Amino acid sequence: MILERDVPVLAAPMAGGISTPELVAAVGSAGGFGFLAAGYATKSAVAEQVLETRKHTEDFGVNLFVPGPRSGADLGPYRERIAAQAARFGARAGEPVWNDDEYAAKVDLVVAERVPVVSFTFGCPDESTVDRLHDVDTEVVVTVTTPEEAQQAARAGADMLCVQGAEAGGHRGCFTDDAVSAGGGPLYGLLPALRAVRAEVDLPLIAAGGLVRGEDVAGVLSAGAVAAQLGTAFLVCDEAGTGPAQRAEIAAGERETVLTRSFTGRPARGLRNRFIDENEAFAPAAYPEINQLTKPLRAAASAEGDPEALSLWAGQAYRQARAMPAADLVRRLRDEARDAMAQARTRL
Template sequence: MPTALTELSAHPIVQAPMAGGASCPELAAAVGAAGGLGFLAAGYKTADGMRQEIERLRGMTGRPFGVNLFMPQPALAEDAAVDVYRERLAGEADRYGTTLGDPRGATDDDYEAKLALLRENPVPVVSFTFGSPTAETVDSLTRVGTCTVVTVTTAAEARDAQEAGADAVCVQGTEAGGHQGTHRDDPQRDGNGAGVGLLTLIAEVREAVRLPVIAAGGLMRGAQIAAVLAAGAVAAQLGTAFLACPESGAHPLHKQALTDPLYARTELTRAFSGRPARGLANRFLREHGPYAPAAYPALHHLTSPLRKAAAQAGDPQAMSLWAGQGHRLARQLPAAELVAVLAAELAAARAPSTPVASAPAPSNPAASPPAGTAGPGPFGSAS
């Protein structure tokens, strides 16, 4: 049987798997060595690329770690909207001296090959994003001692994960940076007000399933970790908080933008990938987001060369600057130091508070409530 999640790290702190290079072996190793749970992101990599990163990480540390997989996506039923968007981006390609990518790239993200490798060379934890694996897949990983986690954004998705036999769910609030891990990409849910906040979602999921909950979404401080643990989570997953660390593989321009006053807010957008993802509101997001169709991963393939060219040109205005709502709280600390600071903040937030001195007895005995009755409760309501 897989080892319980709570036994894999000294602190209830999970470093989020951020696809695109940020969650590299160096970051995962540093987080693990400091007592957190490090993660590799296998999304957008080949199975062999994932294998190489696992081998590098194992060469750096003997601590437990996780690997995140993207679930295969359905093929595009209609290419017309993607073709229109491609025409819209022609000027962007000219601006950065590049060509747009082929939107008809693979939609399975080498999923089956990655699964086969993870069965042959098991890792402590495997998590899934953009859907729930089959019960057969979960069982095959359980048999080799791997703990399975499914990212969910609704109580219904959590029930699907429980039915598949997952060991835990990662509950992702709308505050989270990067892609929303919805199991079904429904354009009807678009809009910054469409998602559910983390604390509310934790409560909904805990009433729907019996699985342990990892909480994710905008968490940047130890006091916030204490809040989600008090709400019933067993651990907190932080992504944006680790982006600014020197070990992170994020582009330097991305790291700088997190606390740059120029980027005052985040938005959910389809502009870069065709799926809702939260990022810093830059020029590309503002100009093209309203016109981007629901077409993932077609738009990811389409804009990939453009984003790389913008980064090479030193222009963050056309990069996908994924970030959670708490991005302005990012701290440029080494990963091990950040874990230590978060753990200390968590301990301080959970420490018993100093008792409040008893109020003096009322001078008018008639003002005291009769024996056996309750006085005013919080906010003046009855207790």
């Protein structure tokens, strides 16, 4: 369970093959807490990862994507754009079809497996799902980006909230995409988000977004969070399944991060590249349809190692991410946080 860990540092779930059982195990071995990412993966692949992780640790989490509604948007024009760009790689556009990410089956799996912690993003699980998880003593975490989402999650029975600031790498966990602002709703930075959520909801809060060093962990603990969840910092660790192009672009540190809907139809933060520049203005709010549409193009770009058409998810502080074994990073974060706390005390 999260609050029982020695180090209040969580390795964020990172879908798409990045959160490996090895990463989760390494973080746990140093006293932190790791999540597997069930999003995009098949139920059987998640089952295998759970099994593999259990060879190393009993204390870990699984993250699920809550399915949203089908998009009513006309996807035709965007489909034509993407088809033309895919052709540059000798690829086709994917079929922009909706799917539920095997959500119900994955909920059944984590209940049957009695996974200690289950976190949700892209929406709020219903009360009956939360009850089923509580019946097997699973701790339920819901990702929120606004105080309104926090209230909804609290009503559904969440045990903890993961408060995600707009600095965060990867997809925003917002429950709905307002289809107007690229951010998909109000863009709270992490500290204001923590403050606003705390004013409304009395649950333990995990802080996420733009945290890469122990000083940052100390900062959010001081702000009232019980733990810090880091994605980008672990993305470059040895055990992460991050591809070579993404690692190289992060190490180079030459690109700005932007929020974009162009790759998946949902706002996500990543390194700006040609694909975003060419498509952002035209991308409909249609997740997961747009994710399906761009998948073959991204796979082809990945095979060619072309960073200009890949989704290079990364948070705003990515330039300070340090490549090293994950257990070393957890220990380093703990030591830095302790030093930062002591240093801060001298100023007060």
